[in-house]
Structure formats: structure tokens, C-alpha cells
Amino acid sequence: MVSLVITVMEATNLRETEFLGKQDPYVEIRTDNVVRNTTVKQNAGTNATWREEFRVTARGMAGSVTFKIMNKNMIKDSLIGTAMLDLNQVAAVGGYMDTNLPVISDGQHRGFLHIVIRWEDGDPTCYP
Template sequence: MTKGVLRVTIVEARHLKDTDIFGKSDPYVKLILDKHNVQSTKPKSNNLNPTYNEQFIFNINGQRKLAVQVWDKDTILRDDLIGDDDINLSEVFSKGYIDTWLKLTKGKFGFRERGELHLILEFAQ
């Protein structure tokens, strides 16, 4: 069972799909390791190509994947899912460092591309 510390840097997103009828989406990123380990960035107002540069620390205790979701913050209605995907953590466990663009494909409309998210993952035991 893999144990250690995972540092995730959400660098930026690009080409996010707009889910708002008026104005542009206010995207934020939610990282889900398991139901007890969920962290989020701050929303970026009216921006489909936001820069975050936010870091998150997770204690790994056997988890093998990280769910990544990009949401549109809505003040009146429920937040809308822009897109999501899962990261298999085995590569970062073996290499210790990954700098990647994750394609957000799932979303609520099936497997269409919903934008991309730039992530840096670092792992230390």
C-alpha cells in the first residue's frame, strides 16, 4: 500500500466551456481523493482561461486515483459541472513528479471535450 504526501498545483485552465447563459462561467477546481479528502480552488469570475497557481496537500494512504472536477460557481442556482476526469496516481508514485495538461472530457454532455487543466503533481514517501 502506497503512503506519502501528494502535492497538487492547479496552475491554470484553458478553453473551458461556458455553462452560463449571461456572462461567462466562474470556474473553480475541486480535487477529490476520497470522501474525506476534498479541496477546492477559489472561483475565478467571468474567465474561461483562468490562472489559479494554488497548491494542495494530500496524505496518501493507499488511494490510487484523484478525481478532478471543474465547476461553474453560480450565486442563485446550483453550481454547474463544466468537466471532469480522473488521474491515475501510479505514474506520479513511480516518477515523483508530473507536469501535465488534463483534458476535461466527461462533463454532463457525455464525452465531448470541455477544456483543459494544467496540473503539477509531486509525490514523496
């Protein structure tokens, strides 16, 4: 298992999914069997700022992290878009990455998710 620290900074230029008013986005972070959520940003619309840090584990650097950007609704939350990060990319740059991930929905670009991720345990290059 590897320990990672992920900071969800902000999302920009997101697809608008709310018909009335502004959307209330949050981010679901998933690695293997671990799921964490940011707080909901009420009425943030297409741009939201979190700056929230999460410690998560993954089975190894061969895995990935999935970020689902969701719109909080009273009945059922809706998907704004998804961003993915291959953990091999983090290992390849020494265990630290500050990046804007493209947010994709229905095969279309739907904005960016700015994240910072760092390896918390030792040397990331020694794990497959």
C-alpha cells in the same frame, strides 16, 4: 497513506456553461475522503488561472485524483467537466508530473486542466 502536493495551474478552452455573462470557474480536488477547492475565478470564462497549491493525502499510489471543474452560481453550481489522474502514473515517472489533463463532460472533450503533482514522502515506487 501518501502525501501529495498538487498545484492547480490553469484551465484552458473550457466548455462555456453560463448563459448570461462569463462563467466563474473553480476546481474541486478529490482524493479518497479529502476534498479541496480552489478559489473562484470571477468572470474568467473559458480560461482561468489559479496557481494554487494543495497538500492532500491518499491511501496509496493505486488510487486516483479527481478534478471537477465547476461554475459557481448563486443557486446551484454547475459542472463544466471532470479530469482524472491515476496516481500510478505519478509513481511511474518518479513522483513528479507536470501535465495537461483532458477535461471531459458527457463523453466529450471540454478543454484542459494544467496541474503539477509531486510526491512529498519518500520513494513513490515502493508503494503499491
